[in-house]
Amino acid sequence: MKKVYAGIDLGGSYIKAGLLTAGGKRVSSFKILSEAGSGPKTVAKNLLLAAEKLVFLAGKNKTKLCGFGVGSPGTIRYPDGIVTGSSPNIPGWVGTNIGGLFGSRGLEVKVDNDANCMALGEYLFGAGRGTKSGFYLTIGTGIGCAFINNGRLMRGSNYAAGEFGHIVLKYNGKRCKCGRRGCVEAYTAVPALIHSTKNILKKYDKSPLKKNLNDLAPMTIFEAFKKGDKAATEAISLNAKMLGTAIGSVVNLLNPEIVVIGGGLAQAGKKYIDKIRKIIFEFAFDSAAENLRIISAQLGNNAGWIGAACMNFDKNSG
């Protein structure tokens, strides 16, 4: 009987889940609503629904289910899955015992932070294949990050590593949602891009972006950028410059082999990644950047559940 591993990626909107072989083949996948707005009990119920569906699918596919992995927002005690720190997209989630939840149904599970799972997925079956160390970023409304060193996730002494969004980019700068001043996230995540595009548009009377100013979507900005719109180009270039400086700083500090950029912002496309790459190489020391590669994430929305499933592979179970 073929072995499969179950992965679940819990997000503020959806729970994505699937079955994976040890070779990285996706046997089955689906998504259901997480209903985060209905409170943590509903989210927990939906997590277990996803788990039951995975058990059912494993049976239907005549495969042997060899373990569950869950990626969750927040600071997550690995591998037992106590949510110990803030997770703004799922109100009331802190304090949840995800491992206990699965245990109550007789299911064994390993739980980690969602950004760690995404990085593990990309590392094993996506952009990071064949590397030993990498800095993995997911940039959307917020910024997720994980660092793989010598083939191992660096979770930090309290499982709280990875807040790249809240390292300082501009001392005494703009107030961030988190309350600090000058954080990377305040300047480079999607809300900051929308804000700066609106500001820049004040100079450009004829930009088609002005038509829908109150409802400016990131994809609209990306499309305009791809068509060469001046305002969009200026906004994206500024974003790339600030993000590239922050990533270049991390390269100077940690000297990874690769930087992998994923999440909503990566949809701005190759020209955007090229701009970031240029700035990273300007800011990074020659010795740190000598063999550095800057690449787009490859697994898209599947990275999270794929990485979660991989936690049960023997070599990643430590």
Add this chain to the structure above:
Amino acid sequence: MKKVYAGIDLGGSYIKAGLLTAGGKRVSSFKILSEAGSGPKTVAKNLLLAAEKLVFLAGKNKTKLCGFGVGSPGTIRYPDGIVTGSSPNIPGWVGTNIGGLFGSRGLEVKVDNDANCMALGEYLFGAGRGTKSGFYLTIGTGIGCAFINNGRLMRGSNYAAGEFGHIVLKYNGKRCKCGRRGCVEAYTAVPALIHSTKNILKKYDKSPLKKNLNDLAPMTIFEAFKKGDKAATEAISLNAKMLGTAIGSVVNLLNPEIVVIGGGLAQAGKKYIDKIRKIIFEFAFDSAAENLRIISAQLGNNAGWIGAACMNFDKNSG
């Protein structure tokens, strides 16, 4: 016969060296001039002089010398000791093959970056005893840094990790000696402290620090700070705020168990470390700072050679 390990710490002014037991007992130590201004051949000659003296001392002490370790400025390929990247304090040092140099005398050696050696020394026999992960800083004219994760130095994919001095603190800020803008070092190392003290003194006509303005030494500023001088206090407080913000950023990124602060600036004393600690805890997330300790380095000028010697302990030889 008692086993000893030889450590050599190469600096811009001095070569410090000594013999260490596996239990961390210092059997013997000395320093000689490195004569960096006389070129790399002279420095190499002095390194070998120190090595010969260590061999002699090991014999004199009736001990068995079990290996040499060298800490050198610059990017150092570990363990063979090719100097692959910039080392401004020893002109012409890039390209030197330190391992080959020792090999030519029949001596086996392990070579690493000097900040890595200091961190290893503090980790095993100083401020880091009993911990698993730590962020180690040495702040003087420049800034040295190393990160220990799960008991292992993180050297980076090209041995170029550790440029905490050149992560951005203020986007588009002050020009740094390295050519970048807004680096931590440009705002927080000793030259920046002297510069900002001079600026601040413009407001304080009566400060005794004004007497020697052209020759303002860091120790003079520290003494004035300890006596409550207002200008010195303002300069040190600003330094602590900027440095604390940068360290707090790294805590958010890497979530270490301890931050160890050493080097010339640490001589500003406990009140200075207290100020830095306060800012770090303000900037770090609760989850990342929960069990964090901020402590002064304990081995002073000996950390480098002690750590270099430790590279030959079996458990640190990987």
